[in-house]
Amino acid sequence: MQVHKYDVVIVGAGGAGMRAAIESGQRARTAVLTKLYPTRSHTGAAQGGMCAALANVEEDNWEWHTFDTVKGGDYLVDQDAAEVMAKEAIDAVLDLEKMGLPFNRTPEGRIDQRRFGGHTRDHGKSPVRRACYAADRTGHMILQTLYQNCVKHNVEFYNEFYVLDLLLLDDDAAEGTGQKRVAGVVSYELATGEIHVFQAKSVVFASGGVGKVFKTTSNAHTLTGDGMGIAFRRGLPLEDMEFIQFHPTGLAGLGILLSEAARGEGAILRNSEGERFMERYAPTIKDLAPRDIVARSMANEVREGRGCGPNKDYVLLDLTHLEPAHIDAKLPDITEFARTYLGVEPYTEPVPVFPTCHYAMGGIPTNIKGEVLADNDTVVPGLYAAGEVACVSVHGSNRLGTNSLLDINVFGKRCGINAAEYAVGADFVELPENPATYTEDLLDVVRTGTGTERVAKIRADLQDTMDANMQVFRTESSIRQALDDIEALRERYRAISVQDKGKRFNLDLLEAVELGFLLDMAEVMTVSALHRKESRGGHYREDYPDRDDTNWMKHTMVYRDPDSEMEGVKGIRFDTKPVIFTRYEPMERKY
Numbered sequence: 001m002q003v004h005k006y007d008v009v010i011v012g013a014g015g016a017g018m019r020a021a022i023e024s025g026q027r028a029r030t031a032v033l034t035k036l037y038p039t040r041s042h043t044g045a046a047q048g049g050m051c052a053a054l055a056n057v058e059e060d061n062w063e064w065h066t067f068d069t070v071k072g073g074d075y076l077v078d079q080d081a082a083e084v085m086a087k088e089a090i091d092a093v094l095d096l097e098k099m100g101l102p103f104n105r106t107p108e109g110r111i112d113q114r115r116f117g118g119h120t121r122d123h124g125k126s127p128v129r130r131a132c133y134a135a136d137r138t139g140h141m142i143l144q145t146l147y148q149n150c151v152k153h154n155v156e157f158y159n160e161f162y163v164l165d166l167l168l169l170d171d172d173a174a175e176g177t178g179q180k181r182v183a184g185v186v187s188y189e190l191a192t193g194e195i196h197v198f199q200a201k202s203v204v205f206a207s208g209g210v211g212k213v214f215k216t217t218s219n220a221h222t223l224t225g226d227g228m229g230i231a232f233r234r235g236l237p238l239e240d241m242e243f244i245q246f247h248p249t250g251l252a253g254l255g256i257l258l259s260e261a262a263r264g265e266g267a268i269l270r271n272s273e274g275e276r277f278m279e280r281y282a283p284t285i286k287d288l289a290p291r292d293i294v295a296r297s298m299a300n301e302v303r304e305g306r307g308c309g310p311n312k313d314y315v316l317l318d319l320t321h322l323e324p325a326h327i328d329a330k331l332p333d334i335t336e337f338a339r340t341y342l343g344v345e346p347y348t349e350p351v352p353v354f355p356t357c358h359y360a361m362g363g364i365p366t367n368i369k370g371e372v373l374a375d376n377d378t379v380v381p382g383l384y385a386a387g388e389v390a391c392v393s394v395h396g397s398n399r400l401g402t403n404s405l406l407d408i409n410v411f412g413k414r415c416g417i418n419a420a421e422y423a424v425g426a427d428f429v430e431l432p433e434n435p436a437t438y439t440e441d442l443l444d445v446v447r448t449g450t451g452t453e454r455v456a457k458i459r460a461d462l463q464d465t466m467d468a469n470m471q472v473f474r475t476e477s478s479i480r481q482a483l484d485d486i487e488a489l490r491e492r493y494r495a496i497s498v499q500d501k502g503k504r505f506n507l508d509l510l511e512a513v514e515l516g517f518l519l520d521m522a523e524v525m526t527v528s529a530l531h532r533k534e535s536r537g538g539h540y541r542e543d544y545p546d547r548d549d550t551n552w553m554k555h556t557m558v559y560r561d562p563d564s565e566m567e568g569v570k571g572i573r574f575d576t577k578p579v580i581f582t583r584y585e586p587m588e589r590k591y
């Protein structure tokens with residue numbers, strides 16, 4: 001076992017992690033631990049854009065952006081956080097511009113902006129051009145730009161280091177209260193199989209999402225919810241885990257994403273009758289309604305028999321009225337996806353699409369400084385989280401497109417500054433006597449298992465039941481079915497064995513560990529979905545089809561607690577956290 005010592009350790013080298021590292025690296029000794037090479041992080045797959053009310057091409061302001069974010073999130077958004085994000089958006093874009101990001105430009109040389117779902121002029125009057133972009137590879141440009149700037153600031157990267165545990169120790173200063181402080185993290189080096197303990201004064205979790213619990217997903221193979229799982233296993237709460245975003249336009253049958261930028265540039269959704277059906281569901285902004293609404297509308301068209309194709313199980317995204325030159329300039333990558341994966345030519349043929357799992361609105365709860373909460377009010381000194389792993393909550397129950405690339409930049413930066421400043425003024429917390437015991441045991445159990453169950457099979461079965469039962473539409477019985485299946489899979493997981501028993505590049509072993517996180521998170525999501533008996537944003541219960549502000553205008557906080565039982569599942573406890581309101585009263589959500 002090797003021990004390293006840094007002021008700040010950042011877990012994850014996606015947009016949130018590297019934006020934090022740029023700040024932290026200039027203020028304190030900083031290491032970034034990442035299971036992927038930094039430029040392979042999922043941020044690099046982001047397509048459509050990052051929003052900010054720059055008002056470069058038409059009138060706009062940050063207050064409209066805040067309102068859209070709050071309404072888009074179906075009023076479960078913490079409004080103080082949404083205000084911070086919308087205000088700081090402008091600098092976040094300009095920071096990236098100064099770092100060298102090649103945004104698309106207007107003829108006058110300003111950063112160009114385009115439309116995206118739910119972003120409107122003057123509180124919903126019409127769509128507004130708010131998304132800054134670099135063709136349909138905005139995330140790629142952000143990730144490369146941030147990486148170059150990390151290199152410039154001498155940030156130290158530990159690539160292919162899997163963080164598997166968080167070291168939290170009792171805070172002496174808070175004796176008897178059970179309050180915890182951060183001591184560091186424990187990681188596994190893929191190349192050697194060695195355990196490395198990183199002692200740190202502050203730790204920033206920026207480890208991304210959990211979209212691989214579903215089969216049909218836009219998310220990369222590695223998005224297995226490790227960060228959320230680690231925090232949860234160490235007794236920290238997770239917030240709003242029932243809210244999962246389904247992106248309307250995944251390639252049918254595959255889930256590969258076609259950015260909302262397509263509709264931002266004028267593409268239209270049509271059913272088997274050729275009808276532009278979004279005119280019925282969202283008469284004002286139509287195809288540019290928020291994602292939860294568009295995804296449900298599509299699923300409803302299919303249910304009512306107006307789906308397309310031999311099985312009538314998808315709808316069509318029509319770009320054929322757009323000029324090929326415009327498509328090539330603004331949407332080159334995603335149209336190539338349609339050609340490559342479906343053999344469809346978007347210049348002349350509409351593209352088959354259906355909702356795909358895309359984004360976790362929930363995660364590790366933080367305040368607007370990025371400090372992680374151990375409960376509704378108590379921060380864990382030295383622990384921070386940003387990006388998709390975190391829940392600030394700026395997205396409430398449904399995130400607007402382009403608000404995530406924004407979130408990772410705004411709150412990544414805040415976390416980097418705050419984590420470094422905390423570290424400069426704090427002492428190291430002493431490591432426990434055997435800091436790696438928990439991790440070694442976790443790995444040993446998997447490595448030495450002799451059961452007959454296969455990791456890939458359990459993962460596939462998990463993804464199948466999530467796809468079938470935790471979808472755009474949910475009911476008590478579908479969620480129960482998912483939960484029963486997950487409990488059975490957890491049982492089977494105890495009987496796995498891995499074939500590779502070696503030390504070097506043992507991906508077999510790590511996929512088994514990742515499956516453990518996926519199972520934990522799937523359980524948390526389904527129990528949370530059973531618990532919330534209303535429909536709001538991305539969580540739609542057919543048995544409770546209305547939003548219920550009287551009983552459910554509150555965040556879900558779920559804890560691991562051996563003494564508790566919820567919805568028939570042992571070891572889980574729920575609490576709630578009030579939603580923070582500043583200026584917007586909940587209204588009916590019409591578009």
Ligand SMILES: Cc1cc2nc3c(=O)[nH]c(=O)nc-3n(C[C@H](O)[C@H](O)[C@H](O)COP(=O)(O)OP(=O)(O)OC[C@H]3O[C@@H](n4cnc5c(N)ncnc54)[C@H](O)[C@@H]3O)c2cc1C
Pocket residue numbers: 011012013014015016017033034035036037038041042043044045046047048049050138139161162163164206207208209218219220226227257259358359386387388389401402403404405406408
């Ligand atoms: C296909 C696609 C298109 C998208 N398009 C847009 C868009 O146009 N606009 C928008 O706003 N949003 C978009 N999103 C959403 C947005 O890209 C993501 O939510 C955001 O980039 C997440 O950034 P992150 O830094 O939190 O995580 P990621 O970029 O996913 O990075 C996670 C990092 O954590 C590391 N990590 C994970 N687990 C561990 C572990 N156990 N140990 C060590 N390291 C670990 C990984 O190596 C990686 O470096 C899109 C998402 C997808 C999937």
